[in-house]
Amino acid sequence: MTDLKILRQLIKMMVDNGLSEVDLEDQGEKIKLKRGGGGEVVQHVPAPPPAASAATGAGAAAAAPAASGPAADDDAEGTPVVSPMVGSFYAASSPDADDFVKVGDRVTPDTVVCIIEAMKVFNEIKAEASGTVAEIKVSNGDAVEFGQVLFVLK
Known part of the structure; x- marks a missing residue:
C-alpha cells in the first residue's frame, strides 16, 4: 500500500496549487485523488500481482480477504458508514458543540455524521x-x- 506520508504530500500539493484531480501511475500502482463535491476522495488501486510468481499471487489473494473481513463483519451487524479519506475524525463542529450524532439517533442519507x-x-x-x-x-x-468504518447503522 502507498505510504500515508506520500498521500498527505499529494493532498497538500493539490490544496496548495488549487488542483481538483491528480492521477498517478508508478510501477503498476495507481493513485487517483479528487477534490470537490463535498470532500476529498482518495482512491488507491494496488498493483496486480505478477503472473509469473505463484507465491506473490497467493500472498495477494490471502491479503484481500483480510482487508475486506472487518467490513464484511460490520455488514452482518448493520450498515457501515466508512471514511472516504485519510484524516482526523471530529464528532462535532467545534469542541463546545454537541456531537452531530449519538447512538440511537435516526439518520438519513443527507445527515452529516462527522467531520x-x-x-x-x-x-x-x-x-x-x-x-x-x-x-x-x-x-x-x-x-x-480511507475505508475505515466510523459508524454502524441498523
Whole structure:
C-alpha cells in the first residue's frame, strides 16, 4: 500500500496549487485523488500481482480477504458508514458543540455524521444511508484511514 506520508504530500500539493484531480501511475500502482463535491476522495488501486510468481499471487489473494473481513463483519451487524479519506475524525463542529450524532439517533442519507480534517480542510461526512446509529467505532480526534468504518447503522 502507498505510504500515508506520500498521500498527505499529494493532498497538500493539490490544496496548495488549487488542483481538483491528480492521477498517478508508478510501477503498476495507481493513485487517483479528487477534490470537490463535498470532500476529498482518495482512491488507491494496488498493483496486480505478477503472473509469473505463484507465491506473490497467493500472498495477494490471502491479503484481500483480510482487508475486506472487518467490513464484511460490520455488514452482518448493520450498515457501515466508512471514511472516504485519510484524516482526523471530529464528532462535532467545534469542541463546545454537541456531537452531530449519538447512538440511537435516526439518520438519513443527507445527515452529516462527522467531520474529517484532511490537510486543514474540514470535510462534512454524510451517512449516505438511512437507519439508526447502533455503534460509533472511533473517538473524537482519532486518525482515520480511507475505508475505515466510523459508524454502524441498523
